[in-house]
Amino acid sequence: MASPVARPPRPRGFWARLDRLARDSAPGAVAVLLLLATGLPLGSVAHHGGMPLTTLASVYFWTLYRPGLMPPWLVFGLGVMADLLSAAPLGVNPLTLLLLHGAVLTQRRVLARQSFLLVWVGFALFATAILALHWTLRVLLALSLQPLGPALLECGVTIAVYPLLSWLFVRVERSLEPV
Amino acid sequence: MIRLSVPLRQALARLMLPVLIAASFGLMLIGKADTVLIERARTQLADLVVPLYAALARPIGTLREAIAEVRGLILLRSENARLREENERLRRWYDRALALEAENLALRRVLNAPADPTPIFTTARVVADVGGAYARSALLALEPNHSVRKGQVAVDAAGLVGRISEVGDRSARLLLMTDINSRIPVQVERTGTRAILAGTNGPRPRIQHWTGPEQPQPGDRIVTSSEAGAMPAGLPVGIVREGRTGLEVEPFADLDRLAFVRLHDFGLGGILPPDQVVRPPRPRGRGG
Numbered sequence: 001m002a003s004p005v006a007r008p009p010r011p012r013g014f015w016a017r018l019d020r021l022a023r024d025s026a027p028g029a030v031a032v033l034l035l036l037a038t039g040l041p042l043g044s045v046a047h048h049g050g051m052p053l054t055t056l057a058s059v060y061f062w063t064l065y066r067p068g069l070m071p072p073w074l075v076f077g078l079g080v081m082a083d084l085l086s087a088a089p090l091g092v093n094p095l096t097l098l099l100l101h102g103a104v105l106t107q108r109r110v111l112a113r114q115s116f117l118l119v120w121v122g123f124a125l126f127a128t129a130i131l132a133l134h135w136t137l138r139v140l141l142a143l144s145l146q147p148l149g150p151a152l153l154e155c156g157v158t159i160a161v162y163p164l165l166s167w168l169f170v171r172v173e174r175s176l177e178p179v
Numbered sequence: 180m181i182r183l184s185v186p187l188r189q190a191l192a193r194l195m196l197p198v199l200i201a202a203s204f205g206l207m208l209i210g211k212a213d214t215v216l217i218e219r220a221r222t223q224l225a226d227l228v229v230p231l232y233a234a235l236a237r238p239i240g241t242l243r244e245a246i247a248e249v250r251g252l253i254l255l256r257s258e259n260a261r262l263r264e265e266n267e268r269l270r271r272w273y274d275r276a277l278a279l280e281a282e283n284l285a286l287r288r289v290l291n292a293p294a295d296p297t298p299i300f301t302t303a304r305v306v307a308d309v310g311g312a313y314a315r316s317a318l319l320a321l322e323p324n325h326s327v328r329k330g331q332v333a334v335d336a337a338g339l340v341g342r343i344s345e346v347g348d349r350s351a352r353l354l355l356m357t358d359i360n361s362r363i364p365v366q367v368e369r370t371g372t373r374a375i376l377a378g379t380n381g382p383r384p385r386i387q388h389w390t391g392p393e394q395p396q397p398g399d400r401i402v403t404s405s406e407a408g409a410m411p412a413g414l415p416v417g418i419v420r421e422g423r424t425g426l427e428v429e430p431f432a433d434l435d436r437l438a439f440v441r442l443h444d445f446g447l448g449g450i451l452p453p454d455q456v457v458r459p460p461r462p463r464g465r466g467g
Protein backbone atom coordinates (compact mmCIF):
# COMPACT_ATOMS: atom_id res chain seq x y z
CA MET A 1 0.00 0.00 0.00
CA ALA A 2 0.97 3.65 0.05
CA SER A 3 4.09 3.89 2.13
CA PRO A 4 5.27 7.46 2.70
CA VAL A 5 8.56 6.74 0.89
CA ALA A 6 7.36 5.23 -2.37
CA ARG A 7 4.57 7.60 -3.09
CA PRO A 8 3.42 8.00 -6.69
CA PRO A 9 4.31 11.37 -8.20
CA ARG A 10 0.73 12.64 -8.07
CA PRO A 11 -0.82 10.77 -5.17
CA ARG A 12 -3.83 13.00 -4.95
CA GLY A 13 -4.70 12.57 -8.60
CA PHE A 14 -4.24 8.79 -8.56
CA TRP A 15 -6.08 8.18 -5.31
CA ALA A 16 -8.80 10.58 -6.26
CA ARG A 17 -9.23 8.71 -9.53
CA LEU A 18 -9.24 5.35 -7.77
CA ASP A 19 -11.79 6.69 -5.31
CA ARG A 20 -13.91 7.97 -8.16
CA LEU A 21 -13.70 4.62 -9.93
CA ALA A 22 -14.69 2.74 -6.80
CA ARG A 23 -17.67 5.01 -6.22
CA ASP A 24 -18.76 4.82 -9.85
CA SER A 25 -18.66 1.06 -9.83
CA ALA A 26 -20.56 0.86 -6.53
CA PRO A 27 -24.06 0.48 -8.07
CA GLY A 28 -22.95 -2.40 -10.27
CA ALA A 29 -20.99 -4.06 -7.48
CA VAL A 30 -23.91 -3.79 -5.04
CA ALA A 31 -26.25 -5.23 -7.69
CA VAL A 32 -23.92 -8.21 -8.28
CA LEU A 33 -23.54 -8.83 -4.54
CA LEU A 34 -27.31 -8.71 -4.03
CA LEU A 35 -27.80 -11.12 -6.92
CA LEU A 36 -25.30 -13.53 -5.36
CA ALA A 37 -26.87 -13.08 -1.94
CA THR A 38 -30.21 -14.42 -3.18
CA GLY A 39 -28.47 -17.73 -3.82
CA LEU A 40 -27.46 -18.21 -0.19
CA PRO A 41 -29.18 -21.32 1.17
CA LEU A 42 -31.26 -19.67 3.86
CA GLY A 43 -33.72 -22.51 4.33
CA SER A 44 -37.07 -23.13 2.79
CA VAL A 45 -37.70 -19.65 1.35
CA ALA A 46 -35.59 -19.93 -1.74
CA HIS A 47 -37.05 -23.14 -3.01
CA HIS A 48 -40.54 -21.99 -3.72
CA GLY A 49 -39.92 -18.73 -5.51
CA GLY A 50 -39.75 -16.86 -2.21
CA MET A 51 -36.57 -15.00 -3.08
CA PRO A 52 -36.83 -11.43 -4.40
CA LEU A 53 -35.42 -10.58 -7.80
CA THR A 54 -32.94 -8.01 -6.57
CA THR A 55 -31.78 -7.27 -10.10
CA LEU A 56 -35.16 -5.68 -10.88
CA ALA A 57 -34.87 -3.34 -7.89
CA SER A 58 -31.22 -2.51 -8.71
CA VAL A 59 -31.93 -1.67 -12.35
CA TYR A 60 -35.06 0.33 -11.45
CA PHE A 61 -33.45 2.41 -8.71
CA TRP A 62 -30.22 3.24 -10.49
CA THR A 63 -31.86 3.90 -13.84
CA LEU A 64 -34.19 6.28 -12.07
CA TYR A 65 -31.65 8.22 -10.03
CA ARG A 66 -28.24 7.60 -11.63
CA PRO A 67 -28.74 6.32 -15.18
CA GLY A 68 -25.10 7.11 -15.92
CA LEU A 69 -23.99 4.49 -13.41
CA MET A 70 -26.39 1.83 -14.71
CA PRO A 71 -25.56 1.79 -18.44
CA PRO A 72 -27.26 -0.73 -20.74
CA TRP A 73 -24.20 -2.99 -20.93
CA LEU A 74 -24.23 -3.35 -17.14
CA VAL A 75 -27.96 -4.18 -17.20
CA PHE A 76 -27.24 -6.75 -19.89
CA GLY A 77 -24.37 -8.25 -17.90
CA LEU A 78 -26.50 -8.51 -14.77
CA GLY A 79 -29.19 -10.30 -16.76
CA VAL A 80 -26.75 -12.79 -18.29
CA MET A 81 -25.25 -13.49 -14.88
CA ALA A 82 -28.70 -14.08 -13.34
CA ASP A 83 -29.57 -16.49 -16.17
CA LEU A 84 -26.31 -18.41 -15.90
CA LEU A 85 -26.57 -18.68 -12.11
CA SER A 86 -30.12 -20.02 -12.11
CA ALA A 87 -29.53 -22.35 -15.07
CA ALA A 88 -32.45 -20.65 -16.80
CA PRO A 89 -32.84 -20.48 -20.56
CA LEU A 90 -30.38 -17.78 -21.56
CA GLY A 91 -31.60 -14.39 -22.73
CA VAL A 92 -34.82 -13.92 -20.76
CA ASN A 93 -33.32 -11.91 -17.90
CA PRO A 94 -31.17 -9.62 -20.09
CA LEU A 95 -34.14 -8.87 -22.32
CA THR A 96 -36.62 -8.12 -19.54
CA LEU A 97 -34.10 -6.06 -17.56
CA LEU A 98 -33.17 -4.02 -20.65
CA LEU A 99 -36.85 -3.38 -21.36
CA LEU A 100 -37.30 -2.26 -17.75
CA HIS A 101 -34.27 0.00 -18.15
CA GLY A 102 -35.66 1.51 -21.35
CA ALA A 103 -39.15 1.96 -19.92
CA VAL A 104 -37.87 3.64 -16.75
CA LEU A 105 -35.66 5.95 -18.82
CA THR A 106 -38.71 7.27 -20.67
CA GLN A 107 -40.60 7.97 -17.42
CA ARG A 108 -37.56 9.15 -15.53
CA ARG A 109 -38.24 12.88 -15.54
CA VAL A 110 -41.70 12.46 -14.04
CA LEU A 111 -40.96 9.61 -11.67
CA ALA A 112 -37.68 10.77 -10.14
CA ARG A 113 -39.36 13.81 -8.60
CA GLN A 114 -42.14 11.87 -6.85
CA SER A 115 -42.38 10.79 -3.22
CA PHE A 116 -41.06 7.40 -2.17
CA LEU A 117 -44.56 5.91 -2.05
CA LEU A 118 -45.26 6.79 -5.68
CA VAL A 119 -41.85 5.51 -6.74
CA TRP A 120 -42.67 2.26 -4.97
CA VAL A 121 -46.06 2.04 -6.71
CA GLY A 122 -44.24 2.69 -9.97
CA PHE A 123 -41.85 -0.15 -9.18
CA ALA A 124 -44.78 -2.44 -8.40
CA LEU A 125 -46.37 -1.68 -11.78
CA PHE A 126 -43.12 -2.06 -13.71
CA ALA A 127 -42.19 -5.26 -11.85
CA THR A 128 -45.60 -6.84 -12.46
CA ALA A 129 -45.48 -6.04 -16.16
CA ILE A 130 -41.88 -7.23 -16.52
CA LEU A 131 -42.48 -10.45 -14.60
CA ALA A 132 -45.60 -11.18 -16.65
CA LEU A 133 -43.46 -10.84 -19.76
CA HIS A 134 -40.82 -12.97 -18.08
CA TRP A 135 -43.33 -15.74 -17.45
CA THR A 136 -44.65 -15.56 -21.02
CA LEU A 137 -41.13 -15.81 -22.45
CA ARG A 138 -40.39 -18.79 -20.20
CA VAL A 139 -43.53 -20.53 -21.44
CA LEU A 140 -42.61 -19.81 -25.06
CA LEU A 141 -39.02 -20.96 -24.64
CA ALA A 142 -39.90 -24.13 -22.74
CA LEU A 143 -42.97 -24.78 -24.96
CA SER A 144 -44.86 -25.87 -21.86
CA LEU A 145 -46.96 -24.12 -19.26
CA GLN A 146 -44.90 -23.01 -16.27
CA PRO A 147 -46.44 -23.06 -12.79
CA LEU A 148 -47.91 -19.66 -11.98
CA GLY A 149 -47.83 -19.88 -8.17
CA PRO A 150 -44.07 -19.48 -7.59
CA ALA A 151 -43.92 -16.72 -10.21
CA LEU A 152 -46.68 -14.74 -8.44
CA LEU A 153 -44.97 -15.28 -5.09
CA GLU A 154 -41.69 -14.09 -6.57
CA CYS A 155 -43.39 -10.97 -7.91
CA GLY A 156 -44.98 -10.23 -4.52
CA VAL A 157 -41.76 -10.73 -2.60
CA THR A 158 -39.81 -8.60 -5.07
CA ILE A 159 -42.25 -5.71 -4.62
CA ALA A 160 -42.39 -6.15 -0.84
CA VAL A 161 -38.62 -6.09 -0.42
CA TYR A 162 -38.14 -2.95 -2.55
CA PRO A 163 -38.27 -0.44 0.37
CA LEU A 164 -35.47 -2.31 2.15
CA LEU A 165 -33.30 -2.42 -0.97
CA SER A 166 -34.15 1.19 -1.74
CA TRP A 167 -32.92 2.17 1.75
CA LEU A 168 -29.65 0.38 1.01
CA PHE A 169 -29.34 2.02 -2.41
CA VAL A 170 -30.01 5.47 -0.94
CA ARG A 171 -27.13 4.85 1.48
CA VAL A 172 -24.84 4.00 -1.44
CA GLU A 173 -26.17 6.90 -3.50
CA ARG A 174 -25.38 9.43 -0.75
CA SER A 175 -21.76 8.32 -0.72
CA LEU A 176 -21.47 9.14 -4.42
CA GLU A 177 -20.56 12.54 -5.73
CA PRO A 178 -23.51 14.80 -6.43
CA VAL A 179 -24.70 14.81 -10.01
CA MET B 180 -9.11 5.88 -24.03
CA ILE B 181 -10.32 6.77 -27.48
CA ARG B 182 -11.66 10.29 -27.69
CA LEU B 183 -14.89 10.52 -29.65
CA SER B 184 -16.81 13.58 -30.63
CA VAL B 185 -19.83 14.35 -28.46
CA PRO B 186 -22.56 13.72 -31.09
CA LEU B 187 -20.97 10.41 -32.05
CA ARG B 188 -20.78 9.35 -28.43
CA GLN B 189 -24.43 10.28 -27.90
CA ALA B 190 -25.46 8.36 -31.00
CA LEU B 191 -23.53 5.32 -29.79
CA ALA B 192 -25.14 5.57 -26.36
CA ARG B 193 -28.59 5.74 -27.93
CA LEU B 194 -27.83 2.74 -30.13
CA MET B 195 -26.56 0.68 -27.20
CA LEU B 196 -29.98 -0.24 -25.81
CA PRO B 197 -31.56 -1.55 -29.05
CA VAL B 198 -28.37 -3.40 -29.93
CA LEU B 199 -28.27 -5.11 -26.54
CA ILE B 200 -31.98 -5.99 -26.76
CA ALA B 201 -31.25 -7.64 -30.09
CA ALA B 202 -28.30 -9.39 -28.47
CA SER B 203 -30.67 -10.79 -25.82
CA PHE B 204 -32.78 -12.35 -28.55
CA GLY B 205 -29.56 -13.67 -30.04
CA LEU B 206 -28.70 -15.23 -26.68
CA MET B 207 -32.09 -16.95 -26.62
CA LEU B 208 -31.36 -18.47 -30.02
CA ILE B 209 -27.86 -19.55 -28.98
CA GLY B 210 -29.30 -21.02 -25.78
CA LYS B 211 -31.69 -23.11 -27.85
CA ALA B 212 -29.12 -24.13 -30.45
CA ASP B 213 -25.83 -24.66 -28.64
CA THR B 214 -26.40 -26.13 -25.22
CA VAL B 215 -22.76 -27.21 -24.81
CA LEU B 216 -21.44 -23.67 -25.06
CA ILE B 217 -24.00 -22.33 -22.61
CA GLU B 218 -23.29 -25.16 -20.23
CA ARG B 219 -19.59 -24.38 -20.30
CA ALA B 220 -20.34 -20.74 -19.51
CA ARG B 221 -22.58 -21.81 -16.63
CA THR B 222 -20.03 -24.15 -15.09
CA GLN B 223 -17.32 -21.51 -15.38
CA LEU B 224 -19.43 -18.95 -13.58
CA ALA B 225 -20.32 -21.59 -10.98
CA ASP B 226 -16.63 -22.42 -10.50
CA LEU B 227 -16.01 -18.73 -9.96
CA VAL B 228 -18.73 -18.09 -7.38
CA VAL B 229 -18.73 -21.39 -5.50
CA PRO B 230 -15.56 -20.62 -3.45
CA LEU B 231 -17.28 -17.39 -2.40
CA TYR B 232 -20.38 -19.25 -1.31
CA ALA B 233 -18.28 -21.94 0.35
CA ALA B 234 -16.52 -19.27 2.43
CA LEU B 235 -19.92 -18.01 3.54
CA ALA B 236 -21.24 -21.49 4.24
CA ARG B 237 -19.95 -21.53 7.82
CA PRO B 238 -21.54 -18.27 9.04
CA ILE B 239 -24.74 -19.15 7.19
CA GLY B 240 -24.73 -22.57 8.81
CA THR B 241 -24.31 -20.98 12.23
CA LEU B 242 -27.21 -18.64 11.51
CA ARG B 243 -29.42 -21.50 10.43
CA GLU B 244 -28.45 -23.52 13.48
CA ALA B 245 -29.31 -20.57 15.71
CA ILE B 246 -32.73 -20.25 14.08
CA ALA B 247 -33.32 -23.99 14.43
CA GLU B 248 -32.22 -23.76 18.07
CA VAL B 249 -34.72 -21.03 18.87
CA ARG B 250 -37.46 -22.93 17.11
CA GLY B 251 -36.44 -26.07 18.98
CA LEU B 252 -36.67 -24.25 22.32
CA ILE B 253 -40.15 -23.02 21.52
CA LEU B 254 -41.40 -26.44 20.49
CA LEU B 255 -39.47 -28.33 23.16
CA ARG B 256 -42.42 -29.94 24.90
CA SER B 257 -44.36 -31.10 21.88
CA GLU B 258 -41.14 -32.18 20.17
CA ASN B 259 -40.21 -34.22 23.22
CA ALA B 260 -43.57 -35.99 23.25
CA ARG B 261 -43.32 -36.67 19.54
CA LEU B 262 -39.81 -38.06 19.85
CA ARG B 263 -40.79 -40.30 22.76
CA GLU B 264 -43.63 -41.75 20.73
CA GLU B 265 -41.42 -42.13 17.68
CA ASN B 266 -38.68 -43.73 19.74
CA GLU B 267 -41.07 -46.35 20.99
CA ARG B 268 -42.26 -47.08 17.48
CA LEU B 269 -38.72 -47.22 16.12
CA ARG B 270 -37.62 -49.60 18.85
CA ARG B 271 -40.26 -52.06 17.71
CA TRP B 272 -39.04 -51.61 14.14
CA TYR B 273 -35.45 -52.05 15.28
CA ASP B 274 -36.27 -55.45 16.77
CA ARG B 275 -38.04 -56.44 13.59
CA ALA B 276 -35.16 -55.19 11.46
CA LEU B 277 -32.65 -57.24 13.44
CA ALA B 278 -34.80 -60.34 13.09
CA LEU B 279 -35.26 -59.72 9.38
CA GLU B 280 -31.56 -59.09 8.87
CA ALA B 281 -30.71 -62.38 10.54
CA GLU B 282 -33.31 -64.15 8.44
CA ASN B 283 -32.05 -62.43 5.31
CA LEU B 284 -28.49 -63.46 6.02
CA ALA B 285 -29.56 -67.04 6.62
CA LEU B 286 -31.54 -67.13 3.38
CA ARG B 287 -28.68 -65.58 1.44
CA ARG B 288 -26.39 -68.26 2.76
CA VAL B 289 -28.84 -70.95 1.68
CA LEU B 290 -29.17 -69.45 -1.81
CA ASN B 291 -25.51 -68.51 -2.09
CA ALA B 292 -26.60 -65.02 -3.20
CA PRO B 293 -23.91 -62.33 -3.19
CA ALA B 294 -24.50 -59.30 -0.99
CA ASP B 295 -25.22 -55.95 -2.67
CA PRO B 296 -21.94 -54.07 -3.11
CA THR B 297 -21.66 -50.89 -1.07
CA PRO B 298 -21.43 -48.06 -3.59
CA ILE B 299 -18.60 -45.54 -3.44
CA PHE B 300 -19.71 -42.05 -2.56
CA THR B 301 -18.48 -38.48 -2.23
CA THR B 302 -19.99 -36.07 0.25
CA ALA B 303 -20.48 -32.53 -0.99
CA ARG B 304 -21.65 -29.36 0.68
CA VAL B 305 -24.65 -27.56 -0.77
CA VAL B 306 -23.49 -23.95 -0.92
CA ALA B 307 -26.18 -22.16 -2.91
CA ASP B 308 -29.65 -22.72 -4.16
CA VAL B 309 -30.04 -20.56 -7.18
CA GLY B 310 -33.22 -21.81 -8.76
CA GLY B 311 -35.65 -18.92 -8.42
CA ALA B 312 -39.25 -19.41 -9.45
CA TYR B 313 -38.54 -21.45 -12.57
CA ALA B 314 -36.02 -24.08 -11.56
CA ARG B 315 -34.99 -26.17 -8.60
CA SER B 316 -31.26 -26.58 -8.55
CA ALA B 317 -28.43 -26.22 -6.07
CA LEU B 318 -24.71 -25.59 -6.40
CA LEU B 319 -22.31 -27.96 -4.68
CA ALA B 320 -18.75 -27.14 -3.64
CA LEU B 321 -16.24 -29.83 -4.59
CA GLU B 322 -12.54 -30.43 -4.06
CA PRO B 323 -10.48 -29.55 -7.17
CA ASN B 324 -9.57 -33.15 -8.07
CA HIS B 325 -12.96 -34.68 -7.58
CA SER B 326 -14.37 -37.70 -9.36
CA VAL B 327 -17.95 -36.49 -9.61
CA ARG B 328 -19.58 -37.16 -12.96
CA LYS B 329 -22.70 -35.97 -14.67
CA GLY B 330 -25.68 -38.14 -13.90
CA GLN B 331 -24.59 -39.24 -10.45
CA VAL B 332 -27.32 -39.77 -7.91
CA ALA B 333 -27.52 -37.47 -4.88
CA VAL B 334 -29.13 -38.58 -1.64
CA ASP B 335 -29.37 -37.00 1.79
CA ALA B 336 -29.79 -38.87 5.06
CA ALA B 337 -33.42 -39.72 4.34
CA GLY B 338 -33.71 -40.34 0.62
CA LEU B 339 -33.22 -39.33 -2.97
CA VAL B 340 -32.50 -35.65 -3.67
CA GLY B 341 -31.79 -35.48 -7.38
CA ARG B 342 -29.09 -35.91 -9.97
CA ILE B 343 -25.96 -34.06 -11.02
CA SER B 344 -26.62 -32.10 -14.19
CA GLU B 345 -23.40 -30.11 -14.67
CA VAL B 346 -19.88 -30.61 -13.38
CA GLY B 347 -17.12 -28.01 -13.23
CA ASP B 348 -13.65 -28.03 -11.69
CA ARG B 349 -14.74 -26.95 -8.24
CA SER B 350 -18.48 -27.01 -8.47
CA ALA B 351 -21.38 -29.13 -9.61
CA ARG B 352 -25.00 -28.35 -10.24
CA LEU B 353 -27.57 -30.59 -8.65
CA LEU B 354 -30.94 -30.83 -10.36
CA LEU B 355 -33.47 -31.51 -7.60
CA MET B 356 -36.17 -34.07 -8.25
CA THR B 357 -38.75 -31.30 -7.82
CA ASP B 358 -37.41 -29.37 -10.84
CA ILE B 359 -39.81 -29.16 -13.74
CA ASN B 360 -37.24 -30.84 -16.02
CA SER B 361 -36.63 -33.77 -13.70
CA ARG B 362 -38.00 -37.20 -14.64
CA ILE B 363 -37.09 -40.13 -12.44
CA PRO B 364 -38.06 -43.76 -12.99
CA VAL B 365 -39.64 -45.06 -9.81
CA GLN B 366 -41.71 -47.95 -8.59
CA VAL B 367 -44.30 -48.46 -5.91
CA GLU B 368 -42.63 -50.57 -3.27
CA ARG B 369 -45.80 -52.49 -2.32
CA THR B 370 -46.88 -53.56 -5.79
CA GLY B 371 -43.78 -53.11 -7.92
CA THR B 372 -45.74 -50.88 -10.31
CA ARG B 373 -43.38 -48.81 -12.46
CA ALA B 374 -44.02 -45.10 -12.86
CA ILE B 375 -42.35 -41.81 -13.66
CA LEU B 376 -41.81 -39.12 -11.06
CA ALA B 377 -42.10 -35.75 -12.77
CA GLY B 378 -41.02 -32.52 -11.07
CA THR B 379 -43.36 -29.54 -11.16
CA ASN B 380 -41.19 -26.87 -9.45
CA GLY B 381 -43.57 -27.25 -6.51
CA PRO B 382 -42.54 -28.94 -3.28
CA ARG B 383 -44.08 -32.27 -4.33
CA PRO B 384 -43.33 -33.95 -7.66
CA ARG B 385 -46.15 -35.67 -9.50
CA ILE B 386 -46.37 -39.40 -10.17
CA GLN B 387 -47.48 -40.32 -13.65
CA HIS B 388 -47.46 -42.92 -16.43
CA TRP B 389 -47.78 -45.91 -14.15
CA THR B 390 -47.94 -49.30 -15.78
CA GLY B 391 -50.33 -52.07 -14.95
CA PRO B 392 -53.84 -52.01 -13.62
CA GLU B 393 -53.03 -51.19 -10.03
CA GLN B 394 -53.03 -47.47 -9.29
CA PRO B 395 -50.62 -46.17 -6.64
CA GLN B 396 -52.51 -45.46 -3.43
CA PRO B 397 -51.95 -42.58 -1.03
CA GLY B 398 -49.56 -43.78 1.66
CA ASP B 399 -47.58 -46.06 -0.65
CA ARG B 400 -43.82 -45.85 -0.40
CA ILE B 401 -42.05 -44.90 -3.63
CA VAL B 402 -38.54 -46.12 -4.39
CA THR B 403 -36.34 -45.69 -7.45
CA SER B 404 -36.48 -48.22 -10.21
CA SER B 405 -33.55 -49.42 -12.28
CA GLU B 406 -35.47 -48.91 -15.51
CA ALA B 407 -33.21 -47.68 -18.33
CA GLY B 408 -30.11 -47.97 -16.18
CA ALA B 409 -30.39 -44.42 -14.92
CA MET B 410 -30.83 -45.21 -11.24
CA PRO B 411 -30.09 -48.06 -8.89
CA ALA B 412 -33.25 -49.78 -7.74
CA GLY B 413 -34.66 -49.33 -4.28
CA LEU B 414 -33.45 -45.90 -3.13
CA PRO B 415 -36.18 -44.41 -0.94
CA VAL B 416 -37.91 -41.47 -2.66
CA GLY B 417 -41.09 -40.57 -0.80
CA ILE B 418 -44.70 -41.28 0.10
CA VAL B 419 -47.67 -40.99 -2.24
CA ARG B 420 -50.13 -38.25 -1.26
CA GLU B 421 -53.39 -37.14 -2.80
CA GLY B 422 -52.73 -33.76 -4.40
CA ARG B 423 -55.04 -31.21 -5.96
CA THR B 424 -54.27 -32.23 -9.52
CA GLY B 425 -53.45 -35.88 -9.03
CA LEU B 426 -51.15 -38.15 -7.13
CA GLU B 427 -48.08 -36.45 -5.70
CA VAL B 428 -45.07 -37.71 -3.84
CA GLU B 429 -43.89 -36.17 -0.60
CA PRO B 430 -40.10 -36.59 -0.67
CA PHE B 431 -38.34 -38.21 2.28
CA ALA B 432 -35.34 -35.95 1.69
CA ASP B 433 -35.47 -32.56 3.35
CA LEU B 434 -35.13 -30.58 0.13
CA ASP B 435 -35.73 -27.25 1.83
CA ARG B 436 -32.82 -27.56 4.18
CA LEU B 437 -30.11 -29.35 2.26
CA ALA B 438 -26.69 -28.91 3.82
CA PHE B 439 -24.77 -31.96 2.63
CA VAL B 440 -25.53 -34.56 0.01
CA ARG B 441 -23.92 -37.90 -0.75
CA LEU B 442 -23.10 -38.40 -4.42
CA HIS B 443 -23.16 -42.07 -5.25
CA ASP B 444 -21.39 -43.58 -8.15
CA PHE B 445 -23.39 -46.64 -9.06
CA GLY B 446 -21.47 -47.05 -12.27
CA LEU B 447 -24.59 -46.52 -14.33
CA GLY B 448 -24.52 -44.60 -17.56
CA GLY B 449 -28.17 -44.60 -18.52
CA ILE B 450 -30.10 -41.61 -19.88
CA LEU B 451 -27.38 -39.22 -20.80
CA PRO B 452 -28.21 -35.64 -21.66
CA PRO B 453 -28.72 -35.19 -25.41
CA ASP B 454 -25.30 -33.65 -26.06
CA GLN B 455 -23.56 -36.73 -24.73
CA VAL B 456 -25.48 -39.25 -26.71
CA VAL B 457 -23.14 -40.75 -29.27
CA ARG B 458 -24.96 -41.63 -32.43
CA PRO B 459 -23.98 -44.89 -34.04
CA PRO B 460 -21.70 -44.31 -37.05
CA ARG B 461 -23.61 -44.02 -40.26
CA PRO B 462 -23.08 -46.98 -42.59
CA ARG B 463 -20.66 -46.07 -45.35
CA GLY B 464 -22.04 -45.33 -48.80
CA ARG B 465 -21.45 -47.47 -51.83
CA GLY B 466 -18.13 -45.81 -52.64
CA GLY B 467 -16.57 -46.44 -49.18
